[in-house]
Amino acid sequence: MKRRSALALLGTVLLARPSFAQATRTLVDSAGRKVTLPARIERVFVAGPPASVLTYALARDAMVGWVRTPSPAEKQYLAAPARDLPEIGRLTGRGDTVSLERLVAAKPDMILDFGSTSDTFVSLANRVQAQTGIPYALIDGRFASTSPSLKLAAEMLGRVERGAALAAYAEAAFAQVDNALTRVPADKRPRVYLARGSEGLETGSRGSINTEIIERAGATNVAEGLGGSSNIANASLEQIIAWQPDIVVTLDRGFFDNVGSKPGWDQVRAVANKRVYLAPSLPWGWIDAPPSLNRLIGLRWLLSTFYPAEANLDLKAETKKFYELFYGVNVTDDQLARLLGGKAN
Template sequence: MEKKIKIIILLLVILVVVGVATHLFLSPSTVESKGSKNVTDMINRSVEIPASVSNVVATSPPMTTVLYMIAPDKLKAVNFQWTDDELKYVPNQYHNYPVVGGWYGSQDGSYEEFIASEPDIVIESIDEGGDGDLSTVKERQDKFGKIPVVAVNDTTNVEKIGESITFMGEVVGAQDKAKELNDFNNKYLNMVHDKSSKLSDSNKKTVYYAQGDDGLQTNPSHSTHGQLIDLVGGKNVADSVSQGNTTTGVQVSMEQVISWNPGKIITSDPEFYSHVYNDSNWGKINAVKNKEVYLSPQSPFKWFDRPVGANMIIGVPWTAKVLYPDDYKDINMKDATKEFYSNFYHIDLSDDEAKQILLDSGLKESNL
């Protein structure tokens, strides 16, 4: 009997030892949760980051927008506060992101607040080929200390955004969602590239992009802020103003706009849109006479610009429908809106809600 007891005790000891050894040395979850990996960022720096990234922040709105689209549960802070109207299209669980500022137009980033959000990594936007990129990234890394800073190419050009979206998906472990976003973008880019390439100059619609509550700031052709006009084959009437100015707006006069007499007007300013049809000066312009003024949908991000980035992906088919509704009857804008909001803004719209967003932008019901 005593011998049997000793054997049982010995077996139990062996099982315990084997179990502990397995947990300590063979468990893949231990390696994954504690480990790290090296990535080569988009400025050719080798950066050591956690093997599994759970918390991430970005230093500029375009990068934050991509992160919100592909990995909202891993995003830990935003660069600016959403308005109440914008929050109507943001799920409740994402309403209370801390606002940490950033380094872009406003240059109001707070290193302390960034660090307080406890990110695993920080995403820093760079201009492809920019001379100051490496020094800026080094400065960020110095200030953030042990928190890895990963440099990603600028995402403000909707035609070149794909590589950066793919890279960010790989870094944060959201490859499938990144591919889904690129697939959506490429679908409509291919469509507008095909149709716009067949437009003769004489058939191109003339367009004015009205900024500010008086509508008298604009951006010329080849501007990042007016890029969707160029993309879908519109003729920007301000293309002779300050060529090469691709970031800041240009002040123009009412007389200039009247002389250009655009056939279409696009704006991102609700205040301007609310009074343009009642203004006698603007009433002299064909776009106003013919009810061809359009307001970019606003929430949770503007579709046309501000920020310029992945939020403009849904603006590609919208701008195509604004300028050439007869050429894009194969685009069901209501379905495209519902798909984009569900997959990338993480909120499901009813048919009526999607329809109202589009009607409020000035699109005619027959063109949805």
């Protein structure tokens, strides 16, 4: 359904709000919008994939559903009963799929989005909120804003203590990176290419939300000027050969398994030196896919991958800690082996 027609229909499918007075509170979201919320949040509609990770980590008991049903493999790393919630569609991102009737029938106390706070998303939030009467909050999804964004979202959701604990983890992760980088001279930091898709030719330009984690880990993203700072774009193999990355990080198992035999890729330094790494991806990607709180464990994985001596990190123990704290699951040794199996290829 196209965005314009979807919003038009919203005007005819208004949420029935209770007629009796309810206690409310007004908070300011990351876009500077005043959002009036019920005193208690019990039902949250997530606008897109990044918001689903944020809400799952902070208040999974309040989620009304997933933007996409988790796969059986993903469910192994998610806690019950949230992992079995229904698919409800999405309001933002590629191919908005939300059923307006389902949005209304879900009767959420609020809609939560995590990511861009640009004018486009502000306009969408304002229109949906005006036409449905459902409070719609925008939370800044930039990686550098993780800690304050966690605290703001937690305040809105009524999970302040939970938000403080997760924010403390985020702050410690960033501090660990900064500490390690003090021992890595600038000329020793790797030049990295992020390979997405089965051919490895989809990537994120320098400054993109999809690659900012690589830059935060002290590396240089070799892809520059490909479709703007906020877009996924395509690169040619010729460009990648010209960039000559020291390391290739990929999100795709097929590409990882076959890159050595793909014509021309042997001319890429990282491939020739067997420095291609498969980022873990369950239940969500550690680099992006989506760009949300899942990147916090990805940051430590990158740190350990780029600078193993300086990081001095027990990645298995750190992974177990993260999955228990953020996802509410105790990862087994077999699950750890599956997660961390993408060694240099």
